[in-house]
Amino acid sequence: MKVDVITLGADKSGDAQLKDEIFGIAEPRKDLLHxxxxxxxxxRQQGTHKTKERGEVAGSTKKIVRQKGSGGARHGNKKAPQFRGGGKAHGPRVRSHAIDLPKKVRKLALRHALSAKQxxxxxxxxxxxxxxxPKTSALAGKLKSHGLKNALIMDGTFDENFSKAARNIEGVNILxxxxxxxxxxxxxxxxxxxKAAVEGLEERLA
Structure with a gap:
């Protein structure tokens, strides 16, 4: 498929040919994107959440009341979860939240995401x-001419001036x-x- 290529100043600079198998999927699959x-x-989750359980809190292990005859429940020590200062029952532990997703599925989902945008x-x-x-105001003016308030800009390797100018614009991110x-x-x-990003994506997802 052929699309127009424009400059940052919103002037037409030519056209580019996008591969249909990457940018032209007719009905992007929401299940893959999900x-x-x-x-x-x-x-992305850190998985560093942690609470102290019964065996980790400080406290005496002395039996607080005799086993029978007190008229109350039978308890071994005050580190049980029902007591103030006791351990947390079934609390979160340090772990990885990562799940598996085949590389082929990831590449296919990226194709569908690009096709959805197109x-x-x-x-x-x-x-x-x-x-x-590296002037933020200059870049903001150019993006405004395109009507871009919330955008992701992708390139092969970013120009240092462009990177510095883009970092302070709200709603605009570079990748x-x-x-x-x-x-x-x-x-x-x-x-x-x-155009470099298009070539890079087509090479990556070929």
């Missing part, structure tokens, strides 16, 4: 992401092709790809 996002967010008219291809000076993922693509309203 599986990828669940996998990505689960992998199908919804939310994909913009620019010639390059470069600036002469190299090597870090392309479904979650970041879907959560932004617009996806902006440079």
């Amino acid at each position: 599986r990828y996002v669940v996998w990505q967010l689960a992998k 199908g919804a008219g939310e994909l913009i291809v620019i010639d390059e992401a470069k600036l002469d000076t 190299p092709v090597a870090g392309a993922n479904v979650y970041d693509i879907l959560k932004h309203e617009k996806l902006v790809l440079t």
Whole structure:
């Protein structure tokens, strides 16, 4: 499929040919996108939450009352969960939340995410992401000419001036092709790809 290529100043710079098997899937599968996002967010979790259980809290192990005849329940020591200062019953433990997702499924989900953006008219291809000076105001003005308020900009390798200028613009994030993922693509309203990013994605997902 052929799409227009524009400059940061919103002038037409030519056209680019996008591969249909990556950007032209007619009906993106929501189940694949959902599986990828669940996998990505689960992998991101630190899993460092922890509470002290009965065997970890400080306290005496002396039997607090005799076994029979007290008229109350039978208790061994005050580290039981029902007592103040006792251990937590069945509390969270340090663990990994990561789940498995085959590499083929991840690549397929990324294709469907890119196709979803293209199908919804939310994909913009620019010639390059470069600036002469690292001025945030200059880049903000150029993005405003495209009507971009919430966008993910992807390139092969980012220009240092562009990276510095983009870091302070609210709602705009940059990402190299090597870090392309479904979650970041879907959560932004617009996806902006440079020609280098298009080539990098097609090579990665071929």
